[in-house]
Amino acid sequence: MDAADCDGKAASDPLLRPAISAVRDLGHQVEVRVTFESGDAARYAGEAASEGVEVVVAAGGDGTINEVAGGLLATGISGNTAMGVIPYGTANDFATGTGVLKGDPLKALRLAATGAATPIDVGKVNEHIFVNVASGGFGAEVTANTPPQLKKAIGGAAYSLMGIVTAAKMSPYQCRFTAPDGTTEDGTVLIMAVGNGRQSGGGYQVTPHALLNDGLLDVVVIHDAEITQLGTVLGELLDLQAKSNQFVSYRQVASLELESTTPLQLNLDGEPYRGTRFHFTVMPGALPFILGPDAPLKTN
Structure with a gap:
């Protein structure tokens, strides 16, 4: 049934x-x-x-x-x-x-x-879950600030419109990342994505290496960058694993602690969540899901 x-x-x-x-x-x-x-x-x-x-x-x-x-x-x-x-x-x-x-x-x-159903991972941040992507910073602010009436009226274009408005007001967040082994890293966050899936924001591959059943979360962070450095940022997003990247960092983790000096807006599968301290974990194979033919899966 x-x-x-x-x-x-x-x-x-x-x-x-x-x-x-x-x-x-x-x-x-x-x-x-x-x-x-x-x-x-x-x-x-x-x-x-x-x-x-x-x-x-x-x-x-x-x-x-x-x-x-x-x-x-x-x-x-x-x-x-x-x-x-x-x-x-x-x-x-x-x-x-x-x-x-x-x-x-x-x-x-x-x-x-x-x-046939495939067991997929589920991401978790504090007590909240996400099946696809948890985004933070600029993109999450856009989603949180887009009125439902605007989305209903013009669909996905509403996010682009609100993005223009939000970009004019954005400044990076000061954050601390703590790895599972206790090592810490301080830095700025303009945009971040913690991906169980790959796609967010209406079709953007924000975590292009993520797999739904590998027991890991893919974390991509764009740090503070000037508008004149946009070309460099875009190039780094196309090669996330390059050691020479200056503005974009990428890691795969089973868990991660994030602290922000000011309240940080997250977007969990489109649902807003705001706070200053976040504990990201993954629930491996927690949800049987009947997926389409293009699902990014780890194969044996």
């Missing part, structure tokens, strides 16, 4: 109802739950897992995936219930990054009903 958690945008799509009917005609039992407020998706997912539902499908964006995953993990029995996705969000970074594309709910739902 499949259960689909649908946000308001998904529920109003005229293509979704016939897609559900078509999958039912294939012999699958599909139950639909429509969310009206924050917390509904997590509650429905938890109830489905407790009832032994085989697959819970998140019909929404990255935030809906995050909430459904959190609901499944909170039950403590998430390994028995797999997740699938029908993308309906503004960015849909996780779904797109695995090859599940927006605009064909029948194809996505059929995959969720018939595909």
